[in-house]
Amino acid sequence: MTEYIPANFPFVASALLIGIAFYIMLFRRNLIKLVMGIAMLSSGVNLFIVALGYRVGANAPIYTDVPPGPMVLSVPQALTLTSIVINVAVLALMLTMVIHTYRHAGNIDSEKSRKLKG
Amino acid sequence: MEFLTTNSPALIVAIPLVAAFILPLIGRAGDRVRNTFTLTVYALIAFLVAVLAVNVHSVGIRIYTFGATAADLAVPQHFIVPVRIIFEVDAMSMFMGIIVTTVTLAALIYSLHFLKGQSGQARFYSLMMLLYAAMMGLAFTGDMFNLFVFLEIASIAGAALAAYRTNLADAVEGGFKYIVISAVSALLVLFAIGILYAEYDVLSMAAIAHFIQYTHLDMIALGLLGAAFVIKLAGVPLHMWAPDTYTVAPAGSTPMILAASYMSMYALYRVTFTIYGGFINTTTIGWAVIIVGLLSMFVGVMMAVHQTDIKRMMAYHAISQGGYMLLGLGVGLAVLSNPTALEAFGRDAMNGGIFHIINHVFYKALLFMAAEAIFFRIGTRDTNKMGGLARNMKWTAGFYIIGALAIAGIPPFNGFASKLLIYESVLKFNPVLAIIAMFVSLVTLASFAKVFYSAFTGAPMPAYKQVKEVPRSLIVGMSILAVLCIFFGLFPGLIVNTIVAPATNALINHSSYIAAVMGAVP
Numbered sequence: 001m002t003e004y005i006p007a008n009f010p011f012v013a014s015a016l017l018i019g020i021a022f023y024i025m026l027f028r029r030n031l032i033k034l035v036m037g038i039a040m041l042s043s044g045v046n047l048f049i050v051a052l053g054y055r056v057g058a059n060a061p062i063y064t065d066v067p068p069g070p071m072v073l074s075v076p077q078a079l080t081l082t083s084i085v086i087n088v089a090v091l092a093l094m095l096t097m098v099i100h101t102y103r104h105a106g107n108i109d110s111e112k113s114r115k116l117k118g
Numbered sequence: 119m120e121f122l123t124t125n126s127p128a129l130i131v132a133i134p135l136v137a138a139f140i141l142p143l144i145g146r147a148g149d150r151v152r153n154t155f156t157l158t159v160y161a162l163i164a165f166l167v168a169v170l171a172v173n174v175h176s177v178g179i180r181i182y183t184f185g186a187t188a189a190d191l192a193v194p195q196h197f198i199v200p201v202r203i204i205f206e207v208d209a210m211s212m213f214m215g216i217i218v219t220t221v222t223l224a225a226l227i228y229s230l231h232f233l234k235g236q237s238g239q240a241r242f243y244s245l246m247m248l249l250y251a252a253m254m255g256l257a258f259t260g261d262m263f264n265l266f267v268f269l270e271i272a273s274i275a276g277a278a279l280a281a282y283r284t285n286l287a288d289a290v291e292g293g294f295k296y297i298v299i300s301a302v303s304a305l306l307v308l309f310a311i312g313i314l315y316a317e318y319d320v321l322s323m324a325a326i327a328h329f330i331q332y333t334h335l336d337m338i339a340l341g342l343l344g345a346a347f348v349i350k351l352a353g354v355p356l357h358m359w360a361p362d363t364y365t366v367a368p369a370g371s372t373p374m375i376l377a378a379s380y381m382s383m384y385a386l387y388r389v390t391f392t393i394y395g396g397f398i399n400t401t402t403i404g405w406a407v408i409i410v411g412l413l414s415m416f417v418g419v420m421m422a423v424h425q426t427d428i429k430r431m432m433a434y435h436a437i438s439q440g441g442y443m444l445l446g447l448g449v450g451l452a453v454l455s456n457p458t459a460l461e462a463f464g465r466d467a468m469n470g471g472i473f474h475i476i477n478h479v480f481y482k483a484l485l486f487m488a489a490e491a492i493f494f495r496i497g498t499r500d501t502n503k504m505g506g507l508a509r510n511m512k513w514t515a516g517f518y519i520i521g522a523l524a525i526a527g528i529p530p531f532n533g534f535a536s537k538l539l540i541y542e543s544v545l546k547f548n549p550v551l552a553i554i555a556m557f558v559s560l561v562t563l564a565s566f567a568k569v570f571y572s573a574f575t576g577a578p579m580p581a582y583k584q585v586k587e588v589p590r591s592l593i594v595g596m597s598i599l600a601v602l603c604i605f606f607g608l609f610p611g612l613i614v615n616t617i618v619a620p621a622t623n624a625l626i627n628h629s630s631y632i633a634a635v636m637g638a639v640p
Contacts, residue, residue, distance in 0.1 A: 018309075031294075037279070039303050045305050049312040071431040074614070079263055083308060086270045090301050093274055097281055097294040104287035116362045 010051035017044030031098045031108040035091060042087040050080045126170040127182040127205040130215070131255045133163055138247035146238025153230055160226055163250075167219045171212050173318075175620065179208045179634040181260065192322075200322045206260030208618035208631060210472075214257040214384045216617065217476050220602065221373045221483055221625045222250050227241050228487055229370030230593025231588075232494060242282060242370075249275035256381045260635065261321045262311045265385060266304060269350070272378045273300030273540040279371035292366035296375075298605050299359040303346035309344040324635035327393045327628060336394075343389050344406070350382035353444065354413040357437045361421075364433035365499070369490030370595075372429075373483030376436060376568055381476055383443060386627060387590045390451055395628035397455075404452025411444030412551065415558045424563050427499045428489045431569060432482065435525060435562060439478045445555060446471020446540045449547045454626070465548040468622045470539030471612055476618075477532040477606060481524035484599040488518040491588045492573065493597070501569050506578030510585045513572045517596045522570060524603045526563035532603045535610030 018038050024037030053073035059066050061074035097110055105113035122129075137159040145152045174180055182189045182205040207215075226246065233239050246500040252275060255268035273480045277300065281293025315321060316327045317336070332338060334467075345356070360379070367375055390403055397403075420437030425431035450468035453459035491514045492507060493499050508515035523532035537559060540558035587593070606613055622630070 025298075034298065038298065041302065043304050045309045045312070048309060049315075052312060052316045058451075075321075076312075079311075079315075082263075082267065086267065087301075089274055090270065090297065093277060094297055094301070097277075097290050098298065100281070100284050100290040101287070101294065104290060108347065113287075113291070116290055116365065 007056065010047055010054070014044045014048040014051065017041070017047065029110045031101060031110055031113070032095075034093045034110070035098065038094070039087070039091055043082070046080045046083055046087075049076045049083070052076050122166065122169055123173050125182070125209050126166045127180065127258050128184065130163055130166050130170065131205075132257065133159060134247040134251040136253070136428055138244045138251065140238045140316045141244040141247060142240045149234075149239065152240055152243065156226060156247070159247070160223065164219055164223065167215055170207065171216060174207055174209060175616075178435050179206065179624075181206045181628060182258075184404045189452075192324075193637065195305060199325050200261075200321050204260035204322055204324075204635060205258040205262060206324065206631065206634060207258050208634075209617075209624040210384070210387070211257040211620040211624075213379060213472065213476070215615050216378070217479050218250065218253045218257070218377050219521050220245070220598075221479055224483060224487070224595045225370045225373050226595075227565070228592050229368075229596070231591035232368070232370055232490070238282075242279070242368075245275045245279050245282075246371065246374060249279065249371075249378060253378055253381050255376075256385060260323055261322045262314065262323055262326065265371050265604050266311060268302050269385070270300075272296060272381065275306060276300070276363075276371075276375045276378050280367040280375060282371065283366070286366065288362075289366040292364075295359045297362040299349055303349040306342045306346035306349075310339040310346070311595075313342075314337040317417070318517035322635055323393055324632045327396065328632050328636045330393060330396070332394070332397050337533070340389070340394055340403070347382045347386035347389070348410055349438060351379045351386065352414075353415040353440060354437065357414065357418070360437055361430050361433040362369045363411040364436060364486070365427060365429045369487050370456075371495075372469060372486040372490070373479065376482060376486070377479055378445075379436075379440075380479060380640065383440070383475070387447055391454070391625040392631050395454065395625075401452045404448050404450070404454070405571050407444050407448030407451055408551065411441040411448055412554060413441070414444065415441030415555065419461050419558045419561045419565070423561060425569075428492065428501050428504075428569060428573065429486065429499050431487060431501075431565065432485050435565070436478075436482050436507045438558060438562065439474070439482065439525065441558075442537065442540055442555065443471045443474045443478070445544060445551065446474065449544055449551075450622075450626075453547070458548075460626070463543040465538075465622060465626070466539055467543035467547065468545060468625065469618050470536050472621050472625075473539060473610070473614060473618045474533075474536035476613075477524070477536045480602050480606070481521045481533060482600050484517055484596055484603065485521035485525065487592070487596050487599070488514050489518075489522060491592050494588055494592070495585050501572045504573040504579070505576045505582070506574070507582060507585065508574035509578050510582070511572050511574075513587055513593050513596075517600050518570065518574065520561075520600045520603055522612050524607070526566060527559045528563070530604065530607050532606035532610070535607055536616075539614075547553075603606065 020042035021037045053076035058070040058072045061071045177421050184203040221382045252271035254269045277293045277297035349356040353520040415438050418434050422431050422434035446467045450464045453464040523535040527533045541552050
């Protein structure tokens with residue numbers, strides 16, 4: 001099954017995710033959608049990094065019990081895991097701030113809830 | 119003592135990190151216990167920083183390898199690249215560490231009375247410790263991925279501190295802007311790290327610098343890293359978060375967030391000088407940095423002149439002063455591959471740019487604290503609603519004058535020393551740049567003089583007749599910074615020779631940074 005998927009398919013997907021994320025962040029005024037854009041950006045970057053270490057038909061990098069042959073590189077997976085955990089914290093903090101904004105301004109439109117100008 | 123010296127790089131980051139997580143528990147035991155605990159932890163870390171600083175000054179670059187049998191065993195036996203997490207402390211890292219540690223002392227002492235009687239103080243100190251740990255980690259880290267991790271920790275702690283007064287709508291907005299901007303820039307950094315890792319299979323900065331081929335992909339990675347760090351250090355045209363965030367953050371944390379933005383500037387220098395420093399043509403990169411610096415100086419000061427919110431005005435000046443640092447270091451970067459020009463003026467320009475970081479953090483922290491002291495007493499930041507405050511708030515007025523004269527570059531204060539170094543050396547590189555820098559300095563003086571007259575002099579407003587001087591801890595916090603501003607202005611030669619020039623050398627000699635991890639360069 002895997003041999004029918006072009007090797008650079010994950011990179012195309014991550015480029016698409018990042019492109020859509022930047023579109024959302026620049027042109028959407030809803031703060032929740034802004035947070036979703038950042039979540040998509042982080043998914044795109046994480047997909048990029050985890051795809052770097054992938055080799056077609058290779059084994060999982062568990063050294064104690066591995067058949068002979070190439071192994072998938074484990075460092076990008078560790079990086080991605082760390083990055084996912086950090087982004088959970090960032091997104092949670094952002095969402096709490098969106099809730100506070102909603103309580104103060106009554107809506108989450110970035111133009112209408114603005115207080116700071118100039 | 120031997121143990122402390124060897125392990126200090128790890129302990130300096132680990133102790134505040136642990137303290138940050140147990141502070142909410144300690145906070146339950148009462149205010150006095152919590153404050154004592156915070157200051158004790160701070161004293162311990164400050165002692166370790168001093169030990170490490172003396173050590174780095176005498177022996178040069180220190181590395182600390184986590185999990186290795188010996189701390190300086192960066193590359194394990196039978197390996198050709200470093201595989202463990204490494205902290206690498208050179209004079210430049212230590213310089214940033216000294217800035218952060220000093221500002222933290224002033225910020226902690228200032229906050230003691232500033233927050234008195236408010237709820238959630240334990241969480242405030244917890245976030246301060248977290249931000250401190252993240253900044254020290256940023257200064258010490260030797261690999262790219264931990265750079266990203268500490269950048270994110272600094273963003274989370276900084277945004278939470280900026281939005282600390284959640285009862286104010288603008289505070290939440292300022293904090294939200296900061297976390298959004300920081301998250302995007304951190305993900306750009308991560309993407310660039312992915313590109314570099316895909317090419318060279320290493321994460322250690324020294325190893326990347328050792329193997330780097332300066333391909334087109336490397337240039338894309340440099341572009342991403344540069345854009346991300348310029349966002350975080352609030353360089354024009356990516357500065358829009360800074361006025362909002364600095365304005366709303368509580369006074370104790372504003373200098374910390376300011377210092378965090380200069381940690382990104384440090385990261386920019388680390389990447390451009392250390393990783394891309396061997397590149398044959400750094401002139402283009404240098405000019406890019408100079409142009410961002412010029413734009414920041416000019417746009418920042420022009421935006422500041424007409425502000426009526428006192429902290430917002432200072433925030434725009436912070437952007438403008440950041441431009442001076444970028445100008446100095448940019449000139450150094452532009453002539454990095456030209457030894458005669460480097461010795462003639464490049465090194466002095468870099469000394470000036472680096473010296474300006476520490477000077478600016480001190481006087482701008484002092485100004486932010488003075489502004490927030492006014493806010494503490496009269497509850498507004500609008501300069502049109504202030505007047506005659508110098509009668510009742512003599513100390514605050516005095517500190518404001520010291521800060522304002524320092525930022526405008528008037529002789530006995532520290533701003534003069536670093537600006538003079540920048541003017542002199544930039545004049546030899548390109549006279550137009552030096553003239554713009556002097557013009558910006560004049561406008562800065564005018565802007566601060568205007569606010570001084572409207573806030574502190576004139577007839578006292580009837581509403582503020584009963585205003586008292588701020589409590590003692592605020593005065594102590596500000597006087598630490600004021601004394602440093604004057605001391606650095608009186609003995610600039612001493613400071614430049616002891617801490618600034620070694621930092622400049624550390625940036626220029628990137629091969630010794632590589633050799634500390636990779637062994638002697640073949």
